[in-house]
Amino acid sequence: MRHQRRIIAHCLTAFLVLCAALLAVVASADDPARSGSVSAPHIRAELFSDVSAVAPGDTLTVALRLQPDEGWHTYWLNPGDSGLETRIRWTLPEGASAGSIQWPTPERIPVEHLVNYGFKGDTLLLVDITVPVDLDADTDTDTDTGFTLTADASWLVCEAECIPGDASLSLTLPVADISTLSQHTALFRQGRDSQPLAADWPTRFVIHDTYLEVRIQAPEDMPSTDLHFFAGAAELVEHAEPQTVAREDGALVIRQPLNLYFNQTPEHFAAVLRHDPTDGSASAWLLAARNNDQVAEAGQVASAPAPTGLWLALLLALGGGVLLNLMPCVFPVLSLKALSLTRSSAQRSHALAYTAGVLLCFIAIAGLLLALRAGGAALGWGFQLQSPPVVGALAYLMFALGLGLTGMVQLGAGWMGVGQRLTHGSGLSGSFFTGVLAVVVASPCTAPFMGTALGYAVTQPAPVALSVFAALGFGLALPFLLIGFIPALARALPKPGAWMDTFKQAMAFPLFLTSVWLLWVLGRQTGADGMAMALAGLVALALAMWLWGLAQQQGSRNKRIAAVALLLLAVWPLWSATRLVAPTAEAGSGHAQPWSAETLAALRADGQPVLVNMTADWCITCLANERVALDTDTVRNALTAHGVTYLKGDWTRQDPAITDYLAGYGRNGVPLYVLYPQDGGAPRILPQVLTPGLVSDALAAAAGQAASEQP
Amino acid sequence: MKRFSRILNGTATLLLAAALPLTALAAPKVGEPAPDFSVADTAGATHSLADFAGQTVILEWTNHECPFVVKHYGSDNMQTLQRRYTEAGAVWLTVISSAPGKQGHVSAQDADRLTAERQAAPTAVLLDESGDMGRAYDARTTPHMYVIDSDGVLRYMGGIDSNPSADPADIPGATPFLADAASAVLDGQDVTRAVTRPYGCTIKY
Secondary structure, three states: OHHHHHHHHHHHHHHHHHHHHHHHHHHHHHOOOEOOOEEEOOEEEEEEEOEEEEOOOOEEEEEEEEEEOOOOEEEEEEEEOOOOEOEEEEEOOOOOEEOOOEOOOOEEEEEOOEEEEEEEOOEEEEEEEEOOOOOOOOOOOOOOOOEEEEEEEEEEEEOOOEEEEEEEEEEEEOEOOOOEEOOOHHHHHHHHHOOOEEOOOOEEEEEOOOEEEEEEOOOOOOOOOOEEEEEOOOOOEOOOOOOEEEEEOOEEEEEEEEOOOOOOOOOEEEEEEEEOOOOOOOEEEEEEEEEOHHHHOOOHHHHOOOOOOHHHHHHHHHHHHHHHOOOOOOHHHHHHHHHHHHHOOOHHHHHHHHHHHHHHHHHHHHHHHHHHHHOOOOOOOOHHHHOHHHHHHHHHHHHHHHHHHHOOOOOOHHHHOOOHHHHOOOOHHHHHHHHHHHHHHHOOOOOOOHHHHHHHHHOOOHHHHHHHHHHHHHHHHHHHHHHHHOHHHHHHOOOOOOHHHHHHHHOHHHHHHHHHHHHHHHHHHHHHHHHHHHHHHHHHHHHHHHHHHHHHHHOOHHHHHHHHHHHHHHHHHHHHHOOOOOOOOOOOOOOOEEOOHHHHHHHHHOOOOEEEEEEOOOOHHHHHHHHHHHOOHHHHHHHHHHOOEEEEEEOOOOOHHHHHHHHHOOOOOOOEEEEEOHHHOOOEEEOOOOOHHHHHHHHHHHHHHHHHHOO | OHHHHHHHHHHHHHHHHHHHHHOOOOOOOOOOEOOOOEEEEOOOOEEEHHHHOOOOEEEEEOOOOOHHHHHHHHOOHHHHHHHHHHHOOOEEEEEEOOOOOOOOOOOHHHHHHHHHHHOOOOOEEEEOOOOHHHHHOOOOEEOEEEEEOOOOEEEEEEOOOOOOOOOHHHOOOOOOHHHHHHHHHHOOOOOOOOEOOOOOEEOOO
8 A cells, every 4th residue: 555655656756757847848949039059069059039929010139149168259340360250141031131240348358469359158149130011910820930030150169279160040939919028138138238338429540650549539537547449340450469548639549559461441440448447347338430531631621520629619619700790690689789889888898798698698508509419419509490499489589579670669678789778878787688699599590610610619528618619609799899898999880870760670671581581491390380370470479569569658558468468379379380390301302312321322332423411491501502502503514514413411300310420520510511522532521601613613523533534 | 961861871771671581570561571481391301481582482371270271171272272373383381380289289290191181282381389480470370371472572461361251161252362462473463452361260379
């Protein structure tokens, strides 16, 4: 009896063990998100997916996990002095595509007297796979077809000796309406944690006779010790030679001797900057290094960013500021202010108050821009006008100022600084706010020269950037300061009198025109509906101002209340207008094709000459250049005659790709005109003020190289 | 005074030029005299660069256990190149710079046996145990290839071809850098790509 019981117990145990084993097998076989491990000499490889079921149109991530033996390693995209990077060849269902390998942060592995770049221990190489939209969820119910992806991975695993290996790893994921996360999320988190962080710090390299120099516009608080720079290009640097890291002009500068086998200058390469402080808190950043020659050789203004010294930038900003005074949006306000000043008893203090207003407002806008950029937004100068609410508000402001000038209403001295009260020397705050207003109305008018200075400014540490903006403000305020401090100048201006009223009323019309132009920009951003709403709002605004004017004359309290109510009413259509988005219009117009980095690269690879125009509807310089030069028959004919492709990029609304392109030329605002000559020569940057003759000469020169070679 | 300094300069240049082949540590440079060497082959005969004056010399660094070397010997690519260029009148020297006890180091007998087994056809196999010759050429990988013209000037240094893989299937599709360079030098023409990426295993000095 007892014996029997023991046998049953044994059988039961054996059965349970068998069940457990079977369960384990079934469990791993049942997980569609892992391929099962393949062993090769000194390494194991396996493929994982972050989803256990895929949905059409989704993007999933797969991980090739390489686990070399202790002391063995595999290689990074630049393996260093020897070795070979790991490669994956994909076999995917039709319409699916695989991205490139997202590499972990490499380490420096010295071997004998050479150095390799690679990975020790558990290594996860992540790749994004795009699932086509037209993948059928349940094509065939009886033969369960899934989404099958196969990775043919090949690697070189080395200690001192090296062994090449390969594995064919497959996953078949069921197709569903919604993708489901797999149980390997922790593994993917580990994979992402092992990668460098993508950094958008502008990074330029120059190849000197014997060494590579890389300038990284890294944040100021970035230490310059315990750093190592990994160049992601084979045979560029001498990997075993020490590199120097220094802070120069606000940039982090890396220098390393050129590789003995260096033979080809890359246009750009990926790089990793690794920080390993002694406290063990390692971090790493992924950078895109570009060839500085493309910028440096372009001549003219293109010496930015590195060679543009601070003094030159300050000087350009100052000149640009002075020119701003003549812009149609600024001139009406300022000319009246200047005339009123001549009768003021305290010219100097008014001039100083005005200057303070201008400077503070410029620094505030620049500070906001820098803060937003530090927060990761890809913005540039003119960013204010990429926002429809700001454009709409400016249109309202211009219109209201114009109505004020016509005499419909006596605007408070605080804002306008014109009219009788101020000419009799009322508050300094009036002058201060005129300064603020001047900056606000000036922002749509990017004067020539400002592009370079501002482009330089925003890539600099905050104190430098702010001083450039301050110089711009100082330039804007300079005429006032001169009038205030040089009595002879003030005397030379016509004496105020009855004619000033007429002049004041006439000056309303440039402001109305500015308002029309801003409404057009708003229309481009929000469509005809948005523009119509804003125009209705303007009518309400005009009505409010008219009532307010009557109330001023009659002292009627009711009319005042009605005016305020109407003013509030005027804001509502503007608010709703700015929430609309214009239907995506055709980016290119007429003879221009829309710009994209890919189009440009393809044309350049073909050796075709290309003219790139970076523009925005709110950039008056851009529009003027197009009207006066680029869209003329002379230039159209020259484009056709020389076979130059004309690409136009539209920055009216935010576009990070264009912001990045501008940064590549040391710019941070539009316009930018770049001419790429035939057969891949160095690009040339055209000036910010164009004439048809200048453009057609440049086009002829760009296409001429090849023409002159032909007998 | 000016003339004196010019003479001084000229003398210094001459002295430097004369000293160049002797400075073993200077990195080799295409277009300049190739570093000299004096190394015994598997038969015990010592060879130096001067012995081959008037002939085109091809140098091949090797390590028979390195997968990249196996790629080119296993596919008969290396032997074909050796036969083609020795028949065309060039000298082909296979150099082993592995130190004793390290991967790829072989005795003279083993080296000869390997040559016979693989039906290789070099002019000689040099045993550079000390690594002096390897360091003089700054040889880094196996294989690593050099071409020296009949005037003793280095004309090519770098990889055997353009595809740095260990897979023999990649050989036909790769640009044969070494073959292009050797043919150009033998034909008295300029080498189009004189410096390329050497790829393979690290030399075990």
